[in-house]
Amino acid sequence: MAADAPRSNFIRQIIDKDLASGKHSSVHTRFPPEPNGFLHIGHAKSIVLNFGIAEDYQGQCNLRFDDTNPLKEKVDYVNSIQEDVKWLGYTWEGQPRYSSNYFDQLHAYAVELIEKGLAYVDFSSQDEMREMRGTLKEPGKNSPYRDTSVEENLQHFADMTAGKYEEGKAALRAKIDMSSPFMVLRDPVIYRVRFAHHHQTGDKWCVYPMYDFTHCISDALEGITHSLCTLEFQDNRRLYDWVLDNISIDCHPQQIEFSRLNLQYTVMSKRKLNLLVEEGKVSGWDDPRMPTIAGMRRRGYTPSSVREFCHRIGVTKMDNQVEMSMLEACIRDELNHGAPRAMAVIDPVRLVIENYPAGEVEQLQAPNHPNDESMGSREVPFAREIFIEREDFRESANKKYKRLVLDKEVRLRNAYVIKAERVEKDADGNITTIFCSYDPETLGKDPADGRKVKGVIHWVAAEHAKPAEFRLYDRLFQVPNPAAEEDFFSTLNPDSLVVKQGYVEPSMAAAEAEKPFQFERIGYFCADSKDSSAEHLVFNQTVGLRDTWNDEA
Numbered sequence: 001m002a003a004d005a006p007r008s009n010f011i012r013q014i015i016d017k018d019l020a021s022g023k024h025s026s027v028h029t030r031f032p033p034e035p036n037g038f039l040h041i042g043h044a045k046s047i048v049l050n051f052g053i054a055e056d057y058q059g060q061c062n063l064r065f066d067d068t069n070p071l072k073e074k075v076d077y078v079n080s081i082q083e084d085v086k087w088l089g090y091t092w093e094g095q096p097r098y099s100s101n102y103f104d105q106l107h108a109y110a111v112e113l114i115e116k117g118l119a120y121v122d123f124s125s126q127d128e129m130r131e132m133r134g135t136l137k138e139p140g141k142n143s144p145y146r147d148t149s150v151e152e153n154l155q156h157f158a159d160m161t162a163g164k165y166e167e168g169k170a171a172l173r174a175k176i177d178m179s180s181p182f183m184v185l186r187d188p189v190i191y192r193v194r195f196a197h198h199h200q201t202g203d204k205w206c207v208y209p210m211y212d213f214t215h216c217i218s219d220a221l222e223g224i225t226h227s228l229c230t231l232e233f234q235d236n237r238r239l240y241d242w243v244l245d246n247i248s249i250d251c252h253p254q255q256i257e258f259s260r261l262n263l264q265y266t267v268m269s270k271r272k273l274n275l276l277v278e279e280g281k282v283s284g285w286d287d288p289r290m291p292t293i294a295g296m297r298r299r300g301y302t303p304s305s306v307r308e309f310c311h312r313i314g315v316t317k318m319d320n321q322v323e324m325s326m327l328e329a330c331i332r333d334e335l336n337h338g339a340p341r342a343m344a345v346i347d348p349v350r351l352v353i354e355n356y357p358a359g360e361v362e363q364l365q366a367p368n369h370p371n372d373e374s375m376g377s378r379e380v381p382f383a384r385e386i387f388i389e390r391e392d393f394r395e396s397a398n399k400k401y402k403r404l405v406l407d408k409e410v411r412l413r414n415a416y417v418i419k420a421e422r423v424e425k426d427a428d429g430n431i432t433t434i435f436c437s438y439d440p441e442t443l444g445k446d447p448a449d450g451r452k453v454k455g456v457i458h459w460v461a462a463e464h465a466k467p468a469e470f471r472l473y474d475r476l477f478q479v480p481n482p483a484a485e486e487d488f489f490s491t492l493n494p495d496s497l498v499v500k501q502g503y504v505e506p507s508m509a510a511a512e513a514e515k516p517f518q519f520e521r522i523g524y525f526c527a528d529s530k531d532s533s534a535e536h537l538v539f540n541q542t543v544g545l546r547d548t549w550n551d552e553a
């Protein structure tokens with residue numbers, strides 16, 4: 001149960017009215033993905049809306065695979081979708097449903113429409129049908145097959161179903177109105193021939209119902225009260241209602257449309273996401289740079305932060321493009337409170353504390369959260385040789401630089417105050433080792449003589465630390481709306497993944513995959529669920545400590 005605080009929107013207001021007026025006594029929604037790709041953050045909006053409403057009104061929400069296009073659908077997608085919905089914290093009513101469960105009933109309703117003189121088999125070619133459809137300004141023309149008798153149509157549809165016509169040679173169309181101002185009502189195709197193996201029904205069918213015909217009937221068969229979908233289906237509502245009004249079915253769900261989520265610097269269409277995968281631009285649907293739920297999970301996003309984002313963006317009929325920083329703020333807000341702290345060095349330089357005894361190791365206590373004692377503490381080994389970040393040292397610097405500078409002091413996080421004495425360089429002038437001294441009286445307290453030490457830097461003990469790979473992620477595209485580009489590949493960000501080799505404190509060797517930590521002063525990270533192992537630790541950057549998106553703008 002996700003159990004977030006309910007937030008009102010225009011759909012909930014409609015539902016409140018329906019319950020108050022007695023139109024409905026309970027609420028039943030559904031989430032109807034097509035299993036032709038992984039779920040993305042846009043789907044999360046729809047999931048949080050549909051399942052969230054069912055929870056808040058003590059109603060039910062079905063998971064229904066809208067599987068009428070066997071050519072593009074796969075069982076792998078069916079499985080990943082179920083996993084992602086569960087991960088988001090929701091439970092569907094009963095078993096997952098499939099539109100294909102209803103193929104027998106859908107076929108029977110198609111026959112009913114033919115019997116009523118409301119559907120006919122058209123043998124026109126696709127080009128001819130397009131010609132006859134007309135335009136937004138001009139009415140369409142009736143097909144020469146429009147007035148075929150009921151008996152002939154029944155026979156033709158039976159022949160279609162028996163596999164007597166090739167793909168594209170025959171289609172069943174609803175007989176509505178070729179001059180309707182709504183193109184969807186100009187005798188839409190409701191059944192077509194496809195000699196395709198279906199992941200649920202195998203080779204039983206060679207005719208498949210179209211989305212518009214299937215969706216409304218599936219909703220009605222499941223007793224859905226409110227059928228929530230995105231705005232591009234606004235006109236299709238006429239067809240939704242026409243089908244239900246003209247077949248013998250009692251239930252008539254209400255379709256309500258809301259605006260899609262568009263997120264900047266990424267693409268959301270499954271076709272485009274699939275291209276990124278197929279062309280090897282990312283490592284898979286669950287690449288942490290993808291806007292998919294699987295990608296976000298692998299990156300360390302939490303279900304509650306994704307739900308919180310969906311609540312914050314709200315549900316309206318307004319088209320909009322949401323900034324990536326809004327999504328990141330949700331995860332950052334949560335992790336700032338909830339993520340344990342640890343130390344890692346992603347661009348290491350060696351530091352030797354010359355007055356610290358060689359071979360000695362101290363186990364220092366480090367709090368897991370600076371403001372939350374209940375999160376406990378852990379032991380961090382300290383020794384004569386440590387690693388610090390290369391950028392945390394300068395031979396000389398002005399007062400603004402509050403890190404380690406030659407001849408100056410800095411505090412090592414959770415440890416002592418050290419002073420940089422000298423450096424050693426390689427032939428190219430790169431610093432290879434920084435030599436320091438430490439003040440043994442400064443563990444957990446300020447220097448006794450009252451001198452001030454401002455900066456604090458993080459570190460790991462060289463011999464005890466575990467080598468680790470760090471994957472730093474940036475936006476996948478360089479432009480806010482890549483989908484609008486002719487060649488969206490050309491706007492891919494070449495630096496969307498930067499890999500660093502460094503070290504983590506020893507406790508991190510046991511880090512659980514997908515569970516984010518704050519590596520102090522660096523950012524939030526989690527162990528990668530696919531590539532990280534005891535022999536080769538891999539950490540994904542979940543999000544940075546601060547919103548650098550807006551800084552750059």
Ligand code: ATP
Pocket residue numbers: 031032033034035041042043045046066228229230259260261262268269270271
């Ligand atoms: P895509 O264009 O990514 O293929 P789709 O709408 O074809 O998306 P479906 O699997 O049919 O994908 O979507 C399942 C449900 O999720 C639908 O009710 C759809 O309206 C909703 N949905 C899909 N994308 C978004 C989005 N960006 N914002 C909100 N809801 C979405």
Ligand code: MG
Pocket residue numbers: 034
């Ligand atoms: Mg769809």
